[in-house]
Amino acid sequence: MTPARRAALAALRQTLDRGQDIQAAVDHLLRDLAPSERPLATELAYGTVRLLGRIQALLRLLLPRFHRLSLLTRRLLELAAYELLFLRVPAHATRSWATQGAKKLLGAKLAALVHASLRRLEAHADLAHDETAFLASAGSIWEWFSLPAWIWALWEQERGLDAARELAAMSLTPAPVGVRLRGQVPPDIAERLRPVARFGGQKGMALETWPQCLEAAEAQGLAVRMSLASQEAVLGLEPLSWPQPVWDACAGRGGKALLVHDLGKQVLASDPNAFRLRGLRNDCRRLGVDLPILQADARKPPLRIPPGTILVDAPCSGLGVLARRPDIRWKRTPDDVTVLARLQAEILDAAGRTLPPGGMLAYLTCTVSRQENEGQLDRLRAQHPQLRLRHCFMTPPEWGEVFFAALLERS
Template sequence: MARPQPTRGHVKGGPDPLGTPARRAALRLLDAVLRRGEALEAALPMATRALHGGPDRGLAHAIAAETLRRLPDLDALIDGATRQRLPDDAKARFALRIALVQALSLGTPPHAAISTVLPLVDGGPRKLVHGVFGTLMRAEASLPEVPALPADVAQRWRAAWGDGMVDAAARAIAAPPPIDLSLRDAGWDGIDAPSLAPAHRRVPAGTDIAALPGYDDGAFWVQDIAASLPARLLGRGDGIALDLCAAPGGKTLQLAAAGWRVTAVDASESRAARLRENRDRMALPFAIAIADVLDWRPDAPAPAVLVDAPCSATGIFRRHPDVLYRAHPGIVADMAELQARILARAADAVAPGGTLVYATCSLEPAEGEEQLDRFLARHGDFALAPPQDGELPPGIPVTDRGCIRTLPGTLEDAGGCDGFFIARVRRSG
């Protein structure tokens, strides 16, 4: 069946078609990510400040996020329909990306997709944008079921993990993933949803979390199953646990629910506000210290220390596809150096015989395996303590040396999980 043909849409100088403000906001979001290197979520408030109402903000976010999921394939279509390649930062390219992703992926009628983006290039090559879009619609252009990854990312990950990982990553980015919930009480049964681990439920992408039973009572919080693994390695306890770099607090809540007396440390007052909100809703007690972990000192070394270190965050690309365009090798190297400093300070906070768990939501070996090697080489009083039977949910892989490394493809049949590196080490007594 032939696709509907685009109309001539917006008339230059006339009023913008209904829905154009959301597309302007999507353009601002994409510009923030691709040109200025900002995180999509961080750019959202400023980019959508002129919009009225949540639906328009949600639409702008959905357009931008889907564009980032499909960017290499969208650009391939555009490049195949233009005689001269448009610059990467050209407004015409951005407008075409937004129009095409709506028509080919989000189900927007082509006439609406083009009419709402033409005002974005007023004073520019509107005829070019309209013509390229019309050419592709008449040719019944389509996007592949499995998106292409950015070429530099695919090359880097292929060198580190092989072709299978890259193929799995492409499948994983095709659509927003399901949402995982960590339960305050493992025995709570207020939500009928799959469970992949103790104190865990998995609900579909797009679920209104605040409308679920138990939300107001603090029965659960949102936390990817991979992100729940570091705290699981500390088990139950009744002593002191330090959660360094703690916000937004999912691991802090896990430790408190497991009986630890937790101090959560984070340098940001705004992130600490989220810690307080989570603490109040969950009614789980823990202390909060607003401090730079590189300067902060505990009153005494602790038997349990958790470091979910700042990182490139490439492991959360399924939920945040913008990281694929922001986390370049320079960022990875900078984060690895910061992690080394944090780990050195964290080691001093571990009591003799105590346990340190180091984690990053990164798919870069420099922020995982290589970082662990550096740490052990510099701290001869620490040794790996591999996971024991029963400590991890089924399907979570343990490396030959006893670390956890989740990759695209882990738990794929059940909906997948974020990419994480996790190592547990113990200090000699």
């Protein structure tokens, strides 16, 4: 087994069996790999997690005792199945490393099972790419889209079948790399960005990859990494009209706080998580930005004077960013949505009490759940009738991520 495949297998174990975020697991393991090995390790880890539901359905069909195998055996089979079915690697090469790896890790008997299973899977490879054949032979519509049944049911019930299919298909397409441009980018760099740009926005782009030509711009603070959908969610709420100061009450790493600051607004950022705030402080130093930062719980506003605008980028279930964070689909539960909705309600209630007359409340999530989105607005306005909804929208799935955004004003 090559170092890249060993790292990918370890990342699967860390993510699926021990609960670590896939980005953290992969980033940690990449440190020990040669640069030439890193792309394959990343593709194998993210791709297997992204398509795990479809892969498992096929393995259960062809290997009835699949669910009885040890976790290590199943992860090895899932990793090899992703490579066999979805990457341009010769089938004999995949079978070879998987069998040898199984022999070393699991013993000769299970190595023979792995080899036979992959041969059988190769013979039925068409099922992995033909939805009609898959549904007739292997599994359900949610397994085809590699989703837990509850997420598919939620989207179909709340958004309808066509929208559910669109959201599910989006979740299987690797998310683009977002860039926000902070200044006047040299014309030659702008020209070199066009071939790798999927979409363009008001301040940035969604790119296929992060090109070498942006390295210098990033080092100079002219370009920062930020998804296009998250940028457009903020910009669509007309931040130039927001009264000052703007309090970003759930700032996290502060991407949105820095965006609003770059628009010329006075911004205060806070978050309860010290680790995320350290990252924000580092970004502020790198970009030469003087941003007041507090460690505080948004449910207990730390400000003596009410802010003009409160930005609530709320903790949420993340169902709109499954393309970027595919492990979320296997970690979230319906109970998580309820718990997070309760937290969101507490944060919004605190914001509603804090906001002065004429003040604005910008509410953002990266999820597709009425309980966390439209339902929160209905509840908030019923409890705070002085809040008037000015604007509400969701970013389109074709951007690779879905953000919900709403702007309210207190009369």
